Amino acid sequence: MTIQSLGVGSGLALDDLVRQLISAERTPKEQRLDAREERVQDEISALGQIKSKISAFKDAVDDLRTDASINGREPTITHPSEDIEIFSAEATNTALRGSYDISVSQLASGSRIETADAAFTSPTDAVLTDGAGDTTMTFKIDSTGDSFTVNVTQNMTLAELREAINNNADNFGVNANIIDTGTATGGAKLVFTSDTTGTGNDLVIVNDGDRAELDRLTTTDSAETATNLTPVLTAANAKATIDGIQVESETNTFDNTIQNVTFTANKVSPLNSDGVTRQSSTMEIGYDKEGLETKINDFIDSYNGIIDEIKNVTRYGESELEEDGALAGDSLLRGVSSRMATIVGSSVQSSELGGLFAIGIELTTDGKLEISSTDFGLGSGESRFDDALENSFDDIAKIFTDETQGIATRLYDIADEYASSGGLISSREKAAQDNQSQIEDARARLEQHMLGYETMVRAKYLNLDQTVSRLNQTGSALLASLGSYY
Incomplete structure (x- = not known):
């Protein structure tokens, strides 16, 4: 007889037993991988947060490390x-x-040219009717070299000429408009205005074909010796x-x-x-005192953000109920805060102010920066800061920008060392990501192991099930024989 399911032949709960054995084999290994993966994910997240804070800080000190950024x-x-x-x-x-x-x-102002009174009666008047074919008008500013040419066709109306001028692809800033005076003495006037300003930059309109009808619309002839229209407003x-x-x-x-x-x-x-x-x-x-004050406050906020984040991820829980930070006791990150504290507490010899304390920026007991309102005998941080902005602007700049000792200069280098794409934190992130890949490989190996283990266990208990089933059958047959005998 073939056993389709464990326990069917023997009547024993062998399927439950096998599942318990498989669970006992899988669970501790899986829990170790889960715990390891959680630690790695927490590490990657913490490193990313620190890197983000340091990158923001790098931008803040970048705004303070050059004279051009400060001495605006x-x-x-x-x-x-x-x-x-x-x-x-x-x-x-x-x-x-x-x-x-x-x-x-x-x-x-630019120049302004108008056609004469009654030169045209309406916008629909034709500007060229002599039957001698098409010609051109050239608009230019002699002193700048700007120029464009407009085609004037037979029977083109005043309104059509206006559009041809305004829509010319090379138009350098000449606008044509029609003002209809509504009177017989004034008629319709075509007005040219030029955007080119400055004395001597008057608009010149050349009658290229010396067509008599176009003298009404131009300032000069093709030889530029005639005087037709003159500007009513010269460029100034x-x-x-x-x-x-x-x-x-x-x-x-x-x-x-x-x-x-x-x-x-x-x-x-x-x-x-x-x-x-x-x-x-x-x-x-x-x-630019207000601009510098903003940059310094951004610097302080960014610095404190790094210190807070490092403390958060490297902390040890104060009791069994409080979890450790994701990077508890990490020496790399503690090194960041230590090096930064050393720099902000140092002096800059090229500045008569000496250092950050002289401009009111102090290190607090928890390692952060502040401009305090408390006076301990040397004036409050706020008063020293205001006084430095008012009276020692150049020396403030030296504190941050000195090429060798400048606070911002040195902090920028540290931030770049840790937060750049090839920096120390990026290297740690890569190592953690490699570790995560190893965990994924270990999970795949565990699955292969469990498949083999389950096959082995089921085969073992299948043999037991079959053996017990045969013994049960033999016992049943024996009892049946003895029963018939008696």
Whole structure:
């Protein structure tokens, strides 16, 4: 007889026994792999969090490790009215500190040309009807070299010419528009305006074919000796007065009129009560204190974020109920915090301030940085910080940017050493990932082992089941024989 299921022949609970044996074989091995995998996953997660914090810190110190990042100049402008921004300004890091009284008397403008009164009666008037074929008109600015040409066809209307001008692919900033005066004396006027500003940059319109009808629309003939239309508004410079000195610019942007400062005129300054002179705006060029304060506070926050995260993942539980951190006691990460603490507590000889303590940044007992409000006899951290920003801006920069001793310079190197793609933490992450792969391989080997083990155990108990079944059959037959005998 063939046994289809364990225990069927013998009547014993052999299938349950086999499952218990298989579980007893699998469970401890699987639990060890689960525990090992959990530790590795916690390690990878913790390393990723630390690396992220250090990368953010690297960005923060990067904003502090160069003079260009710290010694920014910030123009502060006070206009006659808060509602009107007469001009805006920018300054490079090399701009000299100073205060300037500035007024704008004229904005830069381009030229404007209009056709004569009654030259055309309506937008549908044809501009070329002489039957001599098509021709061209050229629009240009002599001083800049800008130029484009428009085809003028027979019976083209004034409106069609306007569109041909405005839609020309090479148009450098000429706009054509039609103003219909609604009167017989004025008629329809084609108006040309040029975006090219600055004295001497007037728009020139050339009658390339010297067609008489086009004299109504051009400023000169093909030889550029005739005078047809003349600008009703010539191109002009922007004009301003700086501390009583008159200055001009072809555009509304005054670049380096004040060395290393650029200001852009937006509106003409209002007149004083005398109706003649202009009211001045005051522009002060000073250090960007607010920008530096923000960068230093970001530096402190990022530094403290690293310290908190390292403490969290390297802690030992204070009792059996409190779990250890994922990297409890890890020497690599404790080395990070130790090296950082050494740097922020060091002095910088090139700065008269000496170090971070002099600008109000202190190390607390738990290893973090703060600008405290508590005064221990040397002034509070807040007061030292404010005083340094006000009176020792250059020395603050040296504390962070000195090439060999600068706090930000050295901290950036440490952050790069640990958080770069080939850094120490990345190497640890790779090792942990390799360990995770080994666990996956061990799980695959366990599954192969369990398949063989189950086959072996089932074969063993199948033999037992069959043996007991045969004995049961023999016993039953014997009892039946004895029963018939008696």
